[in-house]
Amino acid sequence: MGERELRIGIVGAGGIVRERHVPGFGALSGVRLDALVNRTPESSRRAAAEFGVPRVHANWRDLVTDPDLDAVLVGTWPYLHAPVTLAALDAGKHVLLQARLAMDAEEGRAIRAAALAHPELVTMVVPAPFTLWADAAIQELLADGAIGELRLVRAFWGGGDGAMRTYPGWRRQRRYSGNNVMELGIVYEMLARWVGHAAWVQASEQTFSARSELGPADVPDLVSVHAGLPGGALLSLDMSPHARFAGSNAVHLFGSDGTLVVDIGGQRLVLRREGDTGPVEEDVTPEPDRRGGWRVEEEFLGAVRGTEQVRLTDVDTAVRYMEFTDAARRSAAEGRRVTV
DSSP, X not given: OXXXXXXXXXXXXXXXXXXXXXXXXXXXXXXXXXXXXXXXXXXXXXXXXXXXXXXXXXXHHHHHTOTTOSEEEEOSOGGGHHHHHHHHHHTTOEEEEOSSOOSSHHHHHHHHHHHHHOTTSOEEEOOOOTTTTTHHHHHHHHHTTTTSSEEEEEEEEOOOSSOOOOOOGGGGOHHHHTTOOTTHHHHHHHHHHHHOOOSEEEEEEEOSOOOOTTSSOOSOSEEEEEEEOGGGOEEEXXXXXXOTTOOSOEEEEEESSEEEEEETTTTEEEEEEEETTEEEEEEEOXXXXXXXXXXXXXXXXXXXXXXXXXXXXXXXXXXXXXXHHHHHHHHHHHTSOEEO
């Protein structure tokens, strides 16, 4: 679209929009946050005043068809992701879509089909950000055989300093959040960058606390997943906010010749191998030029301008993590192994 100012409308003004996207776009030239709609007229006006957005729409359908807008940032709860994205693409708007992609893989595939039908438009999904600092280093260590052949990936998510983690009410309501359990999809997206996609899933779920501010919760607060990875390695992933005093979220990659520990909270990589005189532990520091970081808004603008391709995250990748979360949900419900 040349170098004309990109005018963006915001649908949904939640925490990540406030914390990441508004300042991210504000730091770029040639971009204007031009219109906004939130859940109620009052919250729309408050958010517009806070973000410095000049116009407020009455509903999201009016916003996505606004002829003065070029792109739509979808920051709603997941139940609206597919309807808003499909309508925006149909209206000729580029779309930056907050993860999780949709309610389930079926909706995700509908988004993918719409994106393919509009190749002139950019459709980008916000990526899992937890390990952007280490992704390149981890990929290179595994490719170089630093731990030999991968045997097991053991991931734990939900640890902390003792505080009981609470999730927003919509994350505990399937009617708003879909098949994803807590942060299962976003963690799987992160892991798949390193070790590829699962071929099968065996999962179990448990609900210890059925309370939420939106009513009784029907999304579990414990999930344990086993999965088969490329090359015969296995994945074991446990996730629960009840795992108090467990320390930082972490991933252990066990290989035939060593172990790579990814301390996510501490942003530390530790390589453990057998040395000439016994076990050796080495901290691995990603090279500065290989250390990634958050550049979602910059990448989206570059893709719209035609100066770069969407890398983190394209719709195909997002559909893959939706298929994984669907398989985990089905496996837990049916008590059997499910092919992804």
